[in-house]
Amino acid sequence: MRNIKLIIEYDGTNYSGWQKQPHQTTIQKTIEDSITKITKEKIEIYGSGRTDKGVHAKGQVANFFTGSKIPAERFREAINSVLPKDIVISHSEEVDESFHSRYSAKGKEYRYIIYNRRISSPLLRNYAYHVPQKLHFDYMKKAVNDFVGTNDFVAFMASGSSVKDTIRTIHNISLEKDKEIIQLKINGDGFLYNMVRIILGTLVDIGIGKIDRDAIPQIILSKDRQKAGHTAPPQGLYLERVYY
Structure with missing residues (x-):
């Protein structure tokens, strides 16, 4: 499995924060659903940390594991093509399997x-x-x-x-x-x-x-x-x- 790192910008106004919650629209779930559309896999992304409802981000970091053969740098455009306009992937790259966006952060x-x-x-x-x-x-x-x-x-x-x-x-x-x-x-x-x-x-x-x-x-x-x-x-x- 490949480990893909994302840098994410978002306007948090219309979301109930980063973390997935039942019956709520969240940043994490929206991105996961978008990646699933691209890869046809059940995807879980791991964020560097939670942001509350209404909080914004210029440099949120997340990673996910995939068996997809899509080149790492192409994930940015692919995911952006199905994301709503208030969330953008600004960078995508393949990283070592040991990288975790939360636990590796300094x-x-x-x-x-x-x-x-x-x-x-x-x-x-x-x-x-x-x-x-x-x-x-x-x-x-x-x-x-x-x-x-x-x-x-x-x-x-x-x-x-x-x-x-x-x-x-x-x-x-x-x-x-x-x-x-x-x-x-x-x-x-x-x-x-x-x-x-x-x-x-x-x-x-x-x-x-x-x-x-x-x-x-x-x-x-x-x-x-x-x-x-x-x-x-x-x-x-x-x-x-x-x-x-």
């Missing part, structure tokens, strides 16, 4: 977009988090550096996760502003359930004065989810890249 990079204007934009409603309150960007930019390093980030994990090891390393994090758009970029060896969205929500709460700008180290040490900020909505989040 890290991930995410981007989160805030639209900070009093009036919302209908053009950005599915692609950014609209925050109407005035934000103290300098407070947020100062606080963001306190996330860098290796820590127990359980205070920034949503309930419902079965993960036992909550130690993660954030390598790089930045917050930039261009007029009404604020962008967070974060790179780490892995992220807990809703971790990026809770980090972003905490920064917004710092920006509006709900949480003290110097509170991040204490929140991390507390290991208390109640001390961190709110969970930002999914539509501003983008999986940018997976590292191997």
